Amino acid sequence: MEYKVAYKMPESLSKKQFSYCPGCHHGIVHRLIAEVIDELGIREKTIIIAPVGCSVFAYEFFELDGTVAAHGRALAVATGMKRARPDLVVFTYQGDGDLAAIGTAETIHAANRGERVTTIFINNAIYGMTGGQMAPTTLLGMKTTTSPYGRAAEREGYPIHVCEVLKELRGVAYLARTKVNSPKDVITTKKHIKKAFLAQLKDLGFGLVEVLSTCPTNWGMDPLRAGKWIDEHMVKEYPLGVFVDKVGEEK
């Protein structure tokens, strides 16, 4: 008998320390992406496009080639890269301020054109890096630095549901919403991310996985309370599930 490694840091992550706050779910999602890339064996031909936001240095944390796009334009850059080099696997990693606010047009049109790229969308209902301003995905009644009395529908409008908007577009091949605040959800999220990559590898169309994530610092909670807050509030506004699946079985 001897001890064997059951779980360890995936090869596709560089050993660099993450720059995220303690308890932030970005790190979990980074790890899942790296595990999926390892499992699919596509590390040498994958390109990451980092957004503007907390994850702006995401290309540093992966053992992959990558770049940063202008705010919200990650999918426009990804479109160019994928069309110039269709043999590569291109994915973007974007937050809600990047993908759902300034980058709404790029997102919707890239999805509608059915670009063969994958997007991992982190929805934490707030602008994290700039200090907790209201995002389009902020929940009604949620207090942020720019909605100090709580978001009101008559003043700031309703939260935008990215998956529900995109599911009507015919270019989308895989679309799912998930969360990572328990081991069970982490395992299902990994399956969703894998299928979103398979949608690209099988040349089916655009793949997007929305991950409901915490922002303990800007929500003003400790990491455990923030994890519970996702179940209590975010899931009610953003129901989990698979919206589009043209990939079929994981094979």
Add this chain to the structure above:
Amino acid sequence: MKKAYIEIDEERCKGCGLCINICPQKIIRFSERFNSKGYHPAEQNDPEGKCNGCGFCYMMCPDVCITVYRLAPVRGETQ
């Protein structure tokens, strides 16, 4: 002989406590020490050998500091 154990990269740990909260055996705790970032890192306290290598701590760790080892038979060895 313990069934399994974990190793925590204390310099990488930010002391968020997600692994401590999720551990089904409740055998992870905050260390008394500080790391160079000023956090109390997590450490395993498992004198009774309760760890079974489920990997929940690894799955929930946002900074990927945990490595899980499980006892496994070597090829050719009889149990």
